[in-house]
Amino acid sequence: GAGVSQSPSNKVTEKGKDVELRCDPISGHTALYWYRQSLGQGLEFLIYFQGNSAPDKSGLPSDRFSAERTGGSVSTLTIQRTQQEDSAVYLCAGGQGFDGYTFGSGTRLTVV
Amino acid sequence: AQSVTQLDSQVPVFEEAPVELRCNYSSSVSVYLFWYVQYPNQGLQLLLKYLSGSTLVKGINGFEAEFNKSQTSFHLRKPSVHISDTAEYFCAVSTGGGNKLTFGTGTQLKVEL
Numbered sequence: 365g366a367g368v369s370q371s372p373s374n375k376v377t378e379k380g381k382d383v384e385l386r387c388d389p390i391s392g393h394t395a396l397y398w399y400r401q402s403l404g405q406g407l408e409f410l411i412y413f414q415g416n417s418a419p420d421k422s423g424l425p426s427d428r429f430s431a432e433r434t435g436g437s438v439s440t441l442t443i444q445r446t447q448q449e450d451s452a453v454y455l456c457a458g459g460q461g462f463d464g465y466t467f468g469s470g471t472r473l474t475v476v
Numbered sequence: 477a478q479s480v481t482q483l484d485s486q487v488p489v490f491e492e493a494p495v496e497l498r499c500n501y502s503s504s505v506s507v508y509l510f511w512y513v514q515y516p517n518q519g520l521q522l523l524l525k526y527l528s529g530s531t532l533v534k535g536i537n538g539f540e541a542e543f544n545k546s547q548t549s550f551h552l553r554k555p556s557v558h559i560s561d562t563a564e565y566f567c568a569v570s571t572g573g574g575n576k577l578t579f580g581t582g583t584q585l586k587v588e589l
Contacts (some may be wrong), residue, residue: 368519397576406581407520407566420576455519464510465577467519 368468370456376474377446385441385471387456393466395459396433398441401470402452410454413439446475478503478569482580490588491559497552497583499541499567509550510568510577511541520566526550537561562587 369388377383389396398410409423413433424430428446433439443450453472457465479502489495501507511523524535531543541552550567564584568577 399579407579409576409578412576457520464512464522464525465520467512467521469519 368456368458368466370454370468370471372471373469374472374474376476379448379475380445382442382444383446383473385443385454385456385473387439387441387468389437389439389456389458390466391437393458393460394436396439397457397459397465398431398439399455399457400452401455407455410441443473446473448475451475478507478571478578480567480569480578480580482567482583484583485581486584486586488586488588489557492556494555495553495557495561495585497565497567497585499550499552499580501548501550501567501569503548503569503571505571508570509541509543510570511535511539511550511552512566512568512579513537514564514566514582516563523552523565557585557587559587559589561585 371386375383394415396413399407400410401407411424411431412420428444431441451474453470455467455470457467459465481500483498509526512520513523514520523539524533524541526533526543534540539552539554541550543550564582566582567580570577
């Protein structure tokens with residue numbers, strides 16, 4: 365597609381439930397990143413996929429967070445047993461070489 | 477490890493005035509530098525980037541930034557701002573290729589009449 369697509373755009377979930385956030389990157393972008401943006405804070409790196417290499421998971425805040433990227437394209441970020449502190453905007457970005465990233469519009473997650 | 481510091485969390489400025497948003501980075505290797513803009517309720521959009529060559533980089537919407545290696549800075553400037561420039565601006569650094577971008581905490585630019 366023309367841009368990075370994220371779904372859902374908004375998600376409200378009850379504390380303790382699991383959620384899945386989806387990212388459809390631009391075709392051909394070998395690198396895919398997930399970031400989290402909390403209210404009043406900057407962007408927190410979560411996880412990075414590059415081609416067929418093992419992902420860089422160094423930013424995942426706890427073992428409740430996981431992500432996968434199937435076929436080098438679509439990625440899913442899963443948060444298990446959600447907590448209120450997980451409330452944030454989750455941003456996905458794709459990249460190729462030195463061009464910087466193309467960001468999606470994000471998924472606003474609210475845990476109540 | 478690389479890091480980015482944006483010292484100003486908020487910068488208020490009157491319309492048609494010049495503005496500078498400061499960004500300093502730390503890295504033990506050569507870096508690539510980026511500025512992104514985030515308009516209210518939207519995703520991030522690339523403003524400009526420095527990869528190599530001329531240290532003065534021009535971007536979209538009349539913005540420019542200058543890479544200063546000795547001062548490890550990459551400040552963003554615009555000679556005359558418009559109301560529509562009100563947004564949050566993020567500086568970011570990468571050590572190259574597909575390596576992850578490390579972002580600063582952002583600067584909220586508020587342009588007033």
